[in-house]
Amino acid sequence: MAKHKYHFDIESLSFKKIQHTLKQKIIIFFQHFAVSFVMAVLLFVVFLFYFDSPKEKQLKREINLLLNQYDLMNRQMSEVTSVLQDLQQRDDNIYRTIFAAEPIPMSVRRAGFGGVNRYSKLEGYKNTAIIKETAMRLDILSKQLYIQSKSFDEVIEMARNKEKMLACIPAIQPIKxxxxxxxxxxxxxxxxxxxxxxxxxxxxxxxxxxxxxxxxxxxxxxxxxxxxxxxxxxxxxxxxxxxxxxxxxxxxxxxxxxxxxxxxxxxxxxxxxxxxxxxxxxxxxxxxxxxxxxxxxxxxxxxxxxxxxxxxxxxxxxxxxxx
Ligand SMILES: [Zn+2]
Missing domain, CATH: 2.70.70.10 (Glucose Permease (Domain IIA))
Structure with missing residues (x-):
């Protein structure tokens, strides 16, 4: 049942039904609509800033998981690095010494990557630091591994040539x-x-x-x-x-x-x-x-x-x- 509005007419001292014209009705409708719209926008903004959508919540969980993974990966890389350092030391102090080869200079073993910024694509994000650092560590590690594997190739070659080398290295007195x-x-x-x-x-x-x-x-x-x-x-x-x-x-x-x-x-x-x-x-x-x-x-x-x-x-x- 439609609600009617009345106003008190002081001249006739009686209630009179308010009759809106169509124009007035349209104006009232738009006034209501505008207020509702502003309220809706305000609520939406408040919601947007203070509450996460289910999708956002899920994405945040995934980011946290990835950060934990990065953390774990960095710890594993530290372990791999210390194993590699052990190999490098054994290589220089034992294997290369046996075959009288020079140790590989630290400057070569520890050489980084100069020139162009290889990590520019990783810049400009909230977690750039950890991702960039991890990528750099991984690059350095793989380069050091490459140098180490090359050195072992050399050691293998030297072991193969051992007989020849032992025959060539001066090993007797030149006078009886x-x-x-x-x-x-x-x-x-x-x-x-x-x-x-x-x-x-x-x-x-x-x-x-x-x-x-x-x-x-x-x-x-x-x-x-x-x-x-x-x-x-x-x-x-x-x-x-x-x-x-x-x-x-x-x-x-x-x-x-x-x-x-x-x-x-x-x-x-x-x-x-x-x-x-x-x-x-x-x-x-x-x-x-x-x-x-x-x-x-x-x-x-x-x-x-x-x-x-x-x-x-x-x-x-x-x-x-x-x-
Ligand atoms: Zn002399």
């Missing part, structure tokens, strides 16, 4: 013990026999009669056979590969020529006193990767422990060299 009159002087600071000043002696001097045979101390090839009346005198340089070279100086005669392949124990020349030398002796040097090293560490093939001790004792005497 029975011909030795004296190991005159070894590696280190010595008084120079001619200049009479302190000079670093980068090799070992073996005293012997002129004409005593000199042996190649490892397999290789004679890359330099030089005649000279100064410095090292007549000398031979043998390249053994694997970063090793040996030098035999002050020789009286050669038994090899440049380019000849030699085997460990082959006679390559004879003791003399050519060049800067005070008496017949062999000046012997071992070079590793272009740097002279102490030859005493390269006689492991033919000396007994007692002979080795004796050799070290004699060679470390700070006596004169014969240069």
């Amino acid at each position: 013990n029975k011909y030795l009159t004296q190991v005159a002087s070894g590696w280190g600071w010595r008084i120079h026999p001619i200049y009479k000043i302190r000079k670093f002696h980068y090799g070992m001097d073996f005293m012997g009669a002129t004409g005593t045979p000199v042996y190649a101390t490892g397999d290789g090839s004679a890359v330099e056979v030089t005649r000279s009346i100064v410095g090292l005198g007549n000398f031979i340089r043998i390249n053994h590969g694997f970063g090793y070279e040996t030098v035999y100086a002050h020789l009286s005669r050669f038994k090899v020529k440049e380019g000849d392949k030699v085997k460990r124990g082959d006679v390559i020349g004879y003791i003399g006193s050519t060049g800067l030398s005070t008496s017949p002796h062999l000046h012997y040097e071992v070079h590793r990767n272009g740097v002279p090293v102490n030859p005493k560490d390269y006689y492991f093939r033919d000396l007994t422990p007692a002979e080795y001790e004796k050799m070290i004792e004699i060679s470390s005497n700070a006596n004169l060299t014969f240069d």
Whole structure:
């Protein structure tokens, strides 16, 4: 039943039914509609800001789950990183040491990624930091793993070539013990026999009669056979590969020529006193990767422990060299 509205007419002192025209009715309708609309919008906005829709609630749950996953993944990556570090240390300190290879420099192992920003796509979000950090850690980890696997390839190759390498690395004395009159002087600071000043002696001097045979101390090839009346005198340089070279100086005669392949124990020349030398002796040097090293560490093939001790004792005497 439609409700009627009345108003009190003070002239006639009676209630009169209000009769709206159509226009008034339309205006009233729109007024009601406008109020309802504004209310609805207000409620909607309030709802939007303070309450989540079921879909939003679900998305938030998923984001939380993903963040937890990221957290877990980062912890697992820390574990993997520490396992990798262990492998790297074992690689440098054991495997590469066995085969006398240089450790892989930290700068190579720890190298990052320079240049372009690889992670620009990940920027501008609330959780950018954790996602970016995880992506970076994963990239660094996979690069380090790659370097490590390359190193193991090298170690495997070195293990395969072990026999060849062991034949090439200098490992005997260049003069037979029975011909030795004296190991005159070894590696280190010595008084120079001619200049009479302190000079670093980068090799070992073996005293012997002129004409005593000199042996190649490892397999290789004679890359330099030089005649000279100064410095090292007549000398031979043998390249053994694997970063090793040996030098035999002050020789009286050669038994090899440049380019000849030699085997460990082959006679390559004879003791003399050519060049800067005070008496017949062999000046012997071992070079590793272009740097002279102490030859005493390269006689492991033919000396007994007692002979080795004796050799070290004699060679470390700070006596004169014969240069
Ligand atoms: Zn010398």
